[in-house]
Amino acid sequence: MIDSSPESTPNNTLGSVEKAFTVLEQLRQTGKAGVSELTTQLEFPKSTVHVYLQTLQDQGFIVQDDGKYTLSYRFLEYGGDHRNRSRLYEVARPEVDKLGSETGEVANLGIEENGLRVLLYKSEGPDAIHDNAPIGEYAHMHWTALGKAMLAHYPTSRVESIVDTHGLPRANEHTITDVDELFTELEDIRERGYSVEDQDRRQGVLTIGAPIVDRRSDEVISAVSVSGPKNHLDEHDRFEELVAAVEKAANVIELRYAHY
Template sequence: MASNSPADERKTLGSVEKAFNILDQIKSEGQIGLSDLAGQLDIPKSTVHIYLQTLQSEGFIVQIDEEYTLSYRFLEYGGSFRNRSKLFRTARAEVDKLEADTGEVASLGIEENGLRVLIYKSEGPDAIHDNAPVGEYTHMHWTALGKAILAHYPRDRVDSIIDRHGLPRANKYTITERDELFEELERTRDRGYSIEDQDRRQGVLTIGAPIHSRSNDEVVGSVSVSGPKSRIEETERFEELVAAVKKSANVIELGFSHY
């Protein structure tokens, strides 16, 4: 895990930070003009214009009429990096199979810098579509993918993630107390799977399972299925999905260990 000491935080370039602040704001808005961008970031228009010209010349943003949007160059970078991931290459076919077998959204996630990253998702025509994009970062405690991973981290590592990112609320169902989260993680370890019961999105229930490296037993990611709570919580259906997710995790573990 990356260090977060004050000394490390001081070793940054303000110009690079400013460039990424501009990119983050464009991402948040989708498409935005120079004046609005400068006003929202409280940066002089002349300065923002220089950054926009530079980012545009390097191919990372596109100008549409008088507004700017991100370019697909980011997809090239992310796709290239993901395709080199041993976990992604090992798990992709099994995640597709999990979706085909269950008819629900099947997802693959990892932890990076204390956040859950959605690195692959497979969804069929009857699956619930939550519009979570591949590459999305979100709080670990909001998701079954995140909780499946946290449950197998040492307590001090979980504490450091909480210290860094907190336990913000997504809705009234979100766990926001440290002790309550550790109790949930203990239950997750004992039963062998995690549950996201509307923690992030109302009406959605997700079942997740950790993926371990069999060479050192460290957790390297997690896999899950998501669907409407009303459909998944039926006892027989729920047990079928738990078994399917745990089986997929085992298949991925075997492939990962022998890749």
Template sequence: MAKKENQGGSRNRIKAISTMFTIVDGLRELETAGVSELADHLDMPSSTVHIYLKTLEEEGFVLNDDGQYRSSLRFLELGGDIRQRMSIFRTVRPQVDELSAQTNEVANLGIEEDGKRVLLYTSEPSEGVFDNSPVGQYTHMHWTALGKALLAQLPDQRIHDIVDRHGLPEATDRTITDRETLFERIETIRDRGFSIEDEERRRGIKALAVPIQYDSNPSPPAAVSISGPKRRIGEESYDGLLDAIKNAVNVSELRYKHYQ
């Protein structure tokens, strides 16, 4: 991985903070690493990497096991606290759990943040097929059913801005990679009220998602989905699965309205 460049960034950018997060991201990619290994991975001087790692260790965000560094669960503490403060999470979580139990598939709650799909919560049944997507995962919006359901709730200009910033990279040979096709798909989602992911992020995995509609717009766009193996989420099962998702969303919308 090459060093991050300041692509048209602000003149007020603090280089030390940028370097710190580059090192944090690099350590996450490697899972565990010594100073030299991480420095080579990031194409940075070992002395610089060592200073930052020692500082992160002293602050409790990195652990050092005989010279092998790894991220600590302090990051989980921060993320968990942020999520717990979000009314959309507290309101929708019970319906996601119920949806997973009812369909025996993985059920998910996603929101948009900074032009990406964030997996805010996942409920996994005992017999579900998982694709190892961790809670908190950021992905490109156009890869997933959740992401496309989120995009469909945004103004067209905001979608153009997201594509300009993040592009339309390919995850599989079924991924949408051109703007015109993306907007055609978004119009279809707006018309029918749900989105489909057909092996566009990962081979063998399909998903269906339904947007959560607010009376007002106090929160980022949100959506609920189920995901599972393509053999179980086929067109013949769409009606039943969509009814279950829409019911979960309807209950969530009512709960959210009265929660505020």
């Protein structure tokens, strides 16, 4: 049962805040829902679901239209403000745009947060096949070239901690789900300098990624990649061209970040 009082949970967190985010997450997944629908989905009393919805609406985080509730664009404002304060984003954005334009593919910039890959920015070239991944998307690190490029340069203990927390869930039959196999691939990535997402997450999609290192600390802080149809990117000459383009973009971003 939802209670609007600020009760604490065994983890010393506020249960009411957790439940408010449960309501928000359900709206994110559903897209649009009414009080009765949310009551059924969440198995919360209707009266208290209404209290949470009214509170979130009053604070501007959800909007109501014809009796249905949806998330508001206030989240975009928060995320946009936070991203715009990022020095990495500021120095990397022009190079990601250039990478997308010159390759004609979808160029991506990602970071790791709480053990997941966050898509910080992307730029689609003029001939790119549309990529439905939204800015701000969280995904398992082992699913993506961006994530694997970063994991390959993390200490073993950090990789193990991420796997312990999030596991190695399967996206499809191409996804790595074995820890030993993952570490073997990460070693290969370190040796060749770039990562490959060969349908690990989405059928028919190939992505090439490279890590971005803070040269002052030698720590990996991000990764950059290009994505496109496997049957197009996997051609030998094309593949090698894209590897060179991604590695060049990573190098330029590293230099700009070090001297910005």
